[in-house]
Amino acid sequence: MNGWIxxxxxxxxAGVGATLWGVVTGPLRRRAAAQNLSTALACPxxxxxxxxxxxxxxxxxxxxxxxxxxxxxxxxxxxxxxxLADDPPHARGPTLTAAALGAAVVLAVxxxxxxxxxxxxxxxxxxLLVGGNLVASRALAGGMQEARRD
Amino acid sequence: MTEALIVTALLLVAGSATAAVAVRxxxxxxxxxxxxxxxxxxxxxxxxxxxxxxxQLAVGSALTPLLLLLTVRKVRRRGQRAAGGGGxxxxxxxxxxxx
Amino acid sequence: MPSRRTLLAxxxxxxxxxxxxxxWLVLVNxxxxxEAAVGAGASVVVALVARGARRAVTGR
Numbered sequence: 001m002n003g004w005i006x007x008x009x010x011x012x013x014a015g016v017g018a019t020l021w022g023v024v025t026g027p028l029r030r031r032a033a034a035q036n037l038s039t040a041l042a043c044p045x046x047x048x049x050x051x052x053x054x055x056x057x058x059x060x061x062x063x064x065x066x067x068x069x070x071x072x073x074x075x076x077x078x079x080x081x082x083x084l085a086d087d088p089p090h091a092r093g094p095t096l097t098a099a100a101l102g103a104a105v106v107l108a109v110x111x112x113x114x115x116x117x118x119x120x121x122x123x124x125x126x127x128l129l130v131g132g133n134l135v136a137s138r139a140l141a142g143g144m145q146e147a148r149r150d
Numbered sequence: 151m152t153e154a155l156i157v158t159a160l161l162l163v164a165g166s167a168t169a170a171v172a173v174r175x176x177x178x179x180x181x182x183x184x185x186x187x188x189x190x191x192x193x194x195x196x197x198x199x200x201x202x203x204x205x206q207l208a209v210g211s212a213l214t215p216l217l218l219l220l221t222v223r224k225v226r227r228r229g230q231r232a233a234g235g236g237g238x239x240x241x242x243x244x245x246x247x248x249x
Numbered sequence: 250m251p252s253r254r255t256l257l258a259x260x261x262x263x264x265x266x267x268x269x270x271x272x273w274l275v276l277v278n279x280x281x282x283x284e285a286a287v288g289a290g291a292s293v294v295v296a297l298v299a300r301g302a303r304r305a306v307t308g309r
Binding site: 006016017020042045076083 | 151152154155158159162165166169172173177178180181182184185188189191192195196198200203204207208211212215216219220223
Binding site: 120121 | 272274275276278280
């Protein structure tokens with residue numbers, strides 16, 4: 001129908017599909033990292049869908065996911081700290097790739113939105129998405145143990 | 151294009167749901183369940199039900215894994231206590247401590 | 250006359266309240282008087298919670 005929907009299909013099929021494969025196979029640290037990345041990739045897809053359907057209210061979905069996705073990852077980082085302490089998941093490359101994709105999608109959507117309150121909303125979603133993703137992956141990679149040692 | 155989107159979301163849901171059944175370890179199952187919650191929310195959005203998707207996101211992305219992991223942790227602690235302290239109140243024996 | 254600690258606490262709650270109320274006004278769909286009033290009230294509650302969380306984290 002339009003390019004936004006096509007981009008959403010690509011992000012869902014390639015990005016979320018790859019994280020689904022990562023969360024099903026491999027050691028526990030790869031699964032935890034893939035779960036973190038799945039929320040970080042589904043949030044840009046929801047933003048693209050909101051733009052593709054031309055319904056600004058759908059941005060709320062991306063906002064909720066940008067808030068709750070890192071919360072879920074922090075739950076795993078806290079409750080799986082003992083299992084993950086031996087070999088913490090360092091997924092620097094994929095995390096930075098997902099963050100860059102999120103930033104690019106937010107930039108494109110905000111350019112298409114134009115100035116106004118909707119633009120500020122999209123930018124808030126983008127800041128929560130990128131910042132929360134980086135914080136959550138850092139906590140997954142061992143920040144939780146450092147905090148517990150104090 | 152919309153059909154391709156719906157088919158993609160349906161395939162993702164089918165794959166993650168099958169994986170959630172096939173994975174046996176509860177800890178790894180909770181990771182797959184978190185992904186399943188997010189993918190289900192995307193499917194609801196694609197089917198033009200954003201209100202359902204909102205509640206699915208709220209429940210599925212953080213709450214369900216939290217409940218599962220807390221349950222697993224409690225069960226494991228009880229098992230360790232039963233194995234170390236010579237059985238619980240119901241007379242169950244932990245593995246390895248019996249004669 | 251309120252003490253210095255009370256003034257500091259009030260200033261901190263106000264400092265939390267301003268960005269929270271601004272965030273509410275950005276995120277709501279339509280800006281009218283009712284939304285602004287509800288947002289101001291909710292921001293007061295969340296500002297108090299934020300001050301409590303900050304004190305719990307820093308331990309003071």
